[in-house]
Amino acid sequence: MDVTGQTPPDGPADPAPEPRKAASIRDVAHVAGVSYQTVSRVINSHPNVREETRGRVEAAIETLGFRRNATAFALASGVTRSVTVLTSNTTLYGYAATLQGLEEAARAAGYALGVKLLTPEDDLDRTVSAAAATGGGLMVIGFDRLAASALDRVPENVPCAAVVEAPSHGRTPPRPAVWADDREAARAATAHLLELGHPTVHYVAIPTSVDTRHSEGPRAQGWRGALEAAGVTPPEPHGGRGWDARFGYDEGRRLARDPGVTAILCGNDDLALGVLRALHHAGRPVPGDVSVIGFDDAPHAGFVTPSLTTVRMDFQGLGRDAFALLRGQLENDHRPLAPTFAAPDLILRESTRGHAPRQ
Amino acid sequence: MDVTGQTPPDGPADPAPEPRKAASIRDVAHVAGVSYQTVSRVINSHPNVREETRGRVEAAIETLGFRRNATAFALASGVTRSVTVLTSNTTLYGYAATLQGLEEAARAAGYALGVKLLTPEDDLDRTVSAAAATGGGLMVIGFDRLAASALDRVPENVPCAAVVEAPSHGRTPPRPAVWADDREAARAATAHLLELGHPTVHYVAIPTSVDTRHSEGPRAQGWRGALEAAGVTPPEPHGGRGWDARFGYDEGRRLARDPGVTAILCGNDDLALGVLRALHHAGRPVPGDVSVIGFDDAPHAGFVTPSLTTVRMDFQGLGRDAFALLRGQLENDHRPLAPTFAAPDLILRESTRGHAPRQ
DNA sequence: CTGAAAGCGCTTACAG
DNA sequence: CTGAAAGCGCTTACAG
Numbered sequence: 030m031d032v033t034g035q036t037p038p039d040g041p042a043d044p045a046p047e048p049r050k051a052a053s054i055r056d057v058a059h060v061a062g063v064s065y066q067t068v069s070r071v072i073n074s075h076p077n078v079r080e081e082t083r084g085r086v087e088a089a090i091e092t093l094g095f096r097r098n099a100t101a102f103a104l105a106s107g108v109t110r111s112v113t114v115l116t117s118n119t120t121l122y123g124y125a126a127t128l129q130g131l132e133e134a135a136r137a138a139g140y141a142l143g144v145k146l147l148t149p150e151d152d153l154d155r156t157v158s159a160a161a162a163t164g165g166g167l168m169v170i171g172f173d174r175l176a177a178s179a180l181d182r183v184p185e186n187v188p189c190a191a192v193v194e195a196p197s198h199g200r201t202p203p204r205p206a207v208w209a210d211d212r213e214a215a216r217a218a219t220a221h222l223l224e225l226g227h228p229t230v231h232y233v234a235i236p237t238s239v240d241t242r243h244s245e246g247p248r249a250q251g252w253r254g255a256l257e258a259a260g261v262t263p264p265e266p267h268g269g270r271g272w273d274a275r276f277g278y279d280e281g282r283r284l285a286r287d288p289g290v291t292a293i294l295c296g297n298d299d300l301a302l303g304v305l306r307a308l309h310h311a312g313r314p315v316p317g318d319v320s321v322i323g324f325d326d327a328p329h330a331g332f333v334t335p336s337l338t339t340v341r342m343d344f345q346g347l348g349r350d351a352f353a354l355l356r357g358q359l360e361n362d363h364r365p366l367a368p369t370f371a372a373p374d375l376i377l378r379e380s381t382r383g384h385a386p387r388q
Numbered sequence: 389m390d391v392t393g394q395t396p397p398d399g400p401a402d403p404a405p406e407p408r409k410a411a412s413i414r415d416v417a418h419v420a421g422v423s424y425q426t427v428s429r430v431i432n433s434h435p436n437v438r439e440e441t442r443g444r445v446e447a448a449i450e451t452l453g454f455r456r457n458a459t460a461f462a463l464a465s466g467v468t469r470s471v472t473v474l475t476s477n478t479t480l481y482g483y484a485a486t487l488q489g490l491e492e493a494a495r496a497a498g499y500a501l502g503v504k505l506l507t508p509e510d511d512l513d514r515t516v517s518a519a520a521a522t523g524g525g526l527m528v529i530g531f532d533r534l535a536a537s538a539l540d541r542v543p544e545n546v547p548c549a550a551v552v553e554a555p556s557h558g559r560t561p562p563r564p565a566v567w568a569d570d571r572e573a574a575r576a577a578t579a580h581l582l583e584l585g586h587p588t589v590h591y592v593a594i595p596t597s598v599d600t601r602h603s604e605g606p607r608a609q610g611w612r613g614a615l616e617a618a619g620v621t622p623p624e625p626h627g628g629r630g631w632d633a634r635f636g637y638d639e640g641r642r643l644a645r646d647p648g649v650t651a652i653l654c655g656n657d658d659l660a661l662g663v664l665r666a667l668h669h670a671g672r673p674v675p676g677d678v679s680v681i682g683f684d685d686a687p688h689a690g691f692v693t694p695s696l697t698t699v700r701m702d703f704q705g706l707g708r709d710a711f712a713l714l715r716g717q718l719e720n721d722h723r724p725l726a727p728t729f730a731a732p733d734l735i736l737r738e739s740t741r742g743h744a745p746r747q
Numbered sequence: 748c749t750g751a752a753a754g755c756g757c758t759t760a761c762a763g
Numbered sequence: 764c765t766g767a768a769a770g771c772g773c774t775t776a777c778a779g
Contacts, residue, residue: 051545053755053756053757054756054757055756063765063766064765064766064767065756065757065766066758066759066765066766066767067764067765067766069757069758069759070764070765073758077764077765078764078765079764079765082764082765094543096517096520096521097521097756097757098463098521098523098755098756098757099518099521099522099523100459100462100463100468100522100523100755100756100757101463101755101756101757101758101771102756102757102758103459103757103771104457104459104460104463104755104756104757104758104771104772104773105756105757105758105759105770105771106757106758106759106771107758107771109459113500119478119484119487119488119491120481120484120485120488122479125478125479125484126479128478129478129479132478132503132505133505136504136505136510141472141502141504141522142502142503142504143500143501143502143503144491144501144502144503145495145500145501146491146492146495151495158455159458161455162455162456162457162458163458163459163500164457164458164459184453184455186410273687274687274688274690274691275691277691278691299687299688302688302691302692303691305691305693306691306692306693306695309693328632328633328658329633329658329661329688331633332633332634332636332637332661332662332664332665333661333665333692333693334664334665334668334692334693336665412771412772412773413772413773414772422749422750423749423750423751424750424772424773425749425750425751425774426748426749426750428773428774428775429748429749432774436748436749437748437749438748438749441748441749456772456773457771457772457773459771459772459773460755460771460772460773460774461772461773461774462755462773463755463756463757463771463772463773463774464754464755464772464773464774464775465755465773465774465775466755466774
């Protein structure tokens with residue numbers, strides 16, 4: 030099974046068409062027998078052009094296959110209509126869905142979208158600087174520490190907006206930003222588990238954008254708050270060092286060993302999947318013995334067995350709204366409206382069930 | 389649960405810093421007391437600059453917060469170092485992983501990466517044209533019909549490469565491209581099921597880039613070929629109209645009704661998840677009664693229960709290699725080497741088991 | 748080692 | 764309605 034393929038470096042069989050230079054407005058003007066300014070008027074649909082002239086120019090554009098050079102346009106006009114999104118991940122569900130919302134909104138507005146991945150290896154200042162030098166706006170998906178630092182480093186005079194974790198009481202993101210109420214969502218999910226009769230709820234955390242030496246993420250805060258409101262002392266939270274099922278599995282194994290554990294809230298659905306798997310391996314049926322709630326409502330959450338009770342998050346809506354916020358800075362006539370994204374919503378499925386206290 | 393947040397449109401509390409214009413090399417030159425050409429030499433690390441002059445210029449750059457305007461650089465120098473990837477999806481595992489490989493390779497080479505989503509609604513020619521006008525290279529992720537059409541429409545004189553489905557015998561992609569051997573992978577997976585004792589294997593297809601009125605995708609071809617080689621008449625394939633678990637679930641329900649179905653190959657892991665779920669609902673245990681194989685080895689495939697036997701695909705490697713192919717066209721001194729991506733690999737897990745013919 | 752000129756492909760006033 | 768000029772912020776020769 031090792032046959033793989035590639036078109037030979039020399040390209041397809043037919044003789045490689047020499048990459049002749051693209052036509053410019055001067056070429057078009059020459060063919061159409063007008064000055065190049067007139068060509069500019071035509072491609073910008075300026076009203077004051079004689080119909081017959083316009084026709085000649087359009088014909089020339091067609092025959093030469095002219096496409097306006099976007100770089101020259103940007104430099105001369107000063108309008109860039111492009112956004113670069115800074116993110117530390119593109120494949121995790123929350124990031125990918127946010128990116129998708131961003132892309133949709135950008136496309137609808139006629140903006141080009143660039144993606145620049147943030148990595149711990151690359152110099153953050155250089156990365157942010159390079160992105161800023163593009164001339165367009167900057168968008169940061171600030172779900173983790175790395176992205177939060179990037180957001181802090183965006184030069185003041187470059188247009189920028191972000192989607193972030195719900196900020197703590199009284200704190201304001203360094204730039205215009207949107208967020209969902211993760212805190213309230215986690216509180217509600219935890220309260221649901223408590224109402225089901227579980228004596229306490231354990232939490233397996235995702236990484237967060239806040240400095241965990243001094244604080245914790247909004248989802249953890251909501252979980253903690255719900256327990257405290259019910260008068261139960263929150264157990265030590267787990268996780269916080271990774272996003273995927275493998276981390277969930279590792280934490281799940283630990284939790285499975287404790288017979289007192291009957292309810293687990295996970296920071297996302299992938300962690301929950303890992304926890305489910307660990308509980309299965311430990312012979313602890315879900316939801317018979319343990320109830321599990323995920324977070325995000327990723328596409329597969331409803332199709333695993335047991336299907337996952339989870340909190341649906343409208344990442345695409347966040348992305349759209351964040352773009353509107355940025356666009357407001359880029360085009361001064363454009364005023365972003367109130368948020369349009371949907372609030373988090375607890376989706377009840379098979380992985381949770383009422384808990385009857387043991388005799 | 390409806391509290392959501394957004395920074396007020398006016399921005400953070402502190403008075404919005406007026407977006408003063410970015411400094412140009414002339415500004416830097418003025419502050420440093422040199423001509424702007426000298427500034428150009430410094431920012432391009434040209435050797436012939438007196439140490440003391442260089443120092444003054446660098447100091448001026450620092451105090452003014454100068455960043456070279458990428459647009460002007462591109463226009464003046466003619467080097468773009470940017471790639472726009474055309475894709476009809478960014479969230480499905482195969483697409484997202486390919487994109488990630490592309491991004492990594494682009495970043496390593498110092499290229500900016502743009503993403504342009506292909507949709508059935510937008511005019512394909514306009515979309516492709518707009519992307520081509522960027523001046524950089526074009527990259528297409530050609531896993532579906534829409535993307536394949538986009539690839540066909542890329543003007544001959546714009547640098548372009550693609551990652552595609554394995555082309556049929558003797559056919560060549562319209563542009564330099566890389567591909568994994570999906571056909572052989574599907575053949576091997578099917579043969580494995582046959583060796584396990586299953587009398588036949590059913591197939592739930594993903595959409596494909598080929599015109600299904602005249603042909604079928606490479607994965608389907610491999611599945612069909614394996615059956616025919618074993619002397620069994622291939623049953624009618626299912627699916628082909630969607631990628632996600634819901635489609636898999638619908639097809640799974642149909643298959644579950646047929647007691648003769650004991651082995652199912654799915655075009656990807658999401659479809660397989662849906663099939664698993666449908667079999668569960670129909671009371672047909674996996675792998676006890678039915679064996680299921682997925683495709684791609686998505687991150688969660690190993691964590692569902694039963695864990696999914698699947699074909700691991702190196703999408704990231706494909707993305708990297710495709711980028712090298714494109715770079716070869718953009719920089720004429722750069723010669724792409726032989727493919728470096730890993731061949732598809734069958735990963736045996738819990739969802740498959742030997743089949744003992746019923747008495 | 749450093750400066751003055753021309754130009755990348757466009758647009759935006761300004762003339763006529 | 765259409766053309767000639769100046770300029771966007773840089774780079775690449777060309778001088779000295």
